[in-house]
Amino acid sequence: EPEVTQTPSHQVTQMGQEVILRCVPISNHLYFYWYRQILGQKVEFLVSFYNNEISEKSEIFDDQFSVERPDGSNFTLKIRSTKLEDSAMYFCASSEGMAGRTDTQYFGPGTRLTVL
Amino acid sequence: AQKITQTQPGMFVQEKEAVTLDCTYDTSDPSYGLFWYKQPSSGEMIFLIYQGSYDQQNATEGRYSLNFQKARKSANLVISASQLGDSAMYFCAMREGRGGNNRLAFGKGNQVVVIP
Numbered sequence: 518e519p520e521v522t523q524t525p526s527h528q529v530t531q532m533g534q535e536v537i538l539r540c541v542p543i544s545n546h547l548y549f550y551w552y553r554q555i556l557g558q559k560v561e562f563l564v565s566f567y568n569n570e571i572s573e574k575s576e577i578f579d580d581q582f583s584v585e586r587p588d589g590s591n592f593t594l595k596i597r598s599t600k601l602e603d604s605a606m607y608f609c610a611s612s613e614g615m616a617g618r619t620d621t622q623y624f625g626p627g628t629r630l631t632v633l
Numbered sequence: 634a635q636k637i638t639q640t641q642p643g644m645f646v647q648e649k650e651a652v653t654l655d656c657t658y659d660t661s662d663p664s665y666g667l668f669w670y671k672q673p674s675s676g677e678m679i680f681l682i683y684q685g686s687y688d689q690q691n692a693t694e695g696r697y698s699l700n701f702q703k704a705r706k707s708a709n710l711v712i713s714a715s716q717l718g719d720s721a722m723y724f725c726a727m728r729e730g731r732g733g734n735n736r737l738a739f740g741k742g743n744q745v746v747v748i749p
């Protein structure tokens with residue numbers, strides 16, 4: 518069964534460093550998303566991406582964040598200068614994008630980012 | 634304002650018993666979708682079940698069923714015949730609009746522990 522994959526599973530970085538989190542969405546899906554979950558808290562939306570551009574972003578997704586689809590399969594989240602409060606589990610998700618149908622978002626296993 | 638409310642404290646359930654997890658939501662959009670995800674201790678987010686706002690019948694998926702009461706804006710998840718592997722956090726989420734590029738808003742989750 519197709520699934521969303523994410524690498525790495527765990528990333529440790531120093532404050533101020535840049536990190537790139539990678540995702541491979543399900544191959545026939547058109548919409549891609551990033552969410553984050555700070556330890557013990559609920560899952561929060563960061564950004565959605567369609568047709569090679571950002572469709573929607575939350576207030577969390579400031580200038581430190583960027584997303585890219587560098588090729589036909591990967592979808593990346595870059596954090597330019599990490600802060601301690603960026604420590605969280607980051608989930609990538611994808612959906613078919615068929616309006617009017619279920620359009621379930623399927624999540625990857627997550628990347629746990631630890632900023633020291 | 635909270636879009637999704639999950640207020641139950643952690644729950645202990647006897648194996649083979651049924652458990653109901655409460656979820657209430659708030660939206661003024663007539664078209665929306667409600668989702669339940671399971672997050673085991675390993676951290677991944679697993680899609681369980683979906684209910685559309687226009688669906689006439691309550692959704693069912695194996696041992697999972699959704700008690701959808703539209704007038705009360707509630708979408709409770711029922712897990713029948715609990716198994717040890719059902720021990721996890723369970724998140725209710727809502728997508729406003731008709732799918733395709735719409736963010737999910739999550740509740741804070743319900744912790745379930747199944748005891749033998």
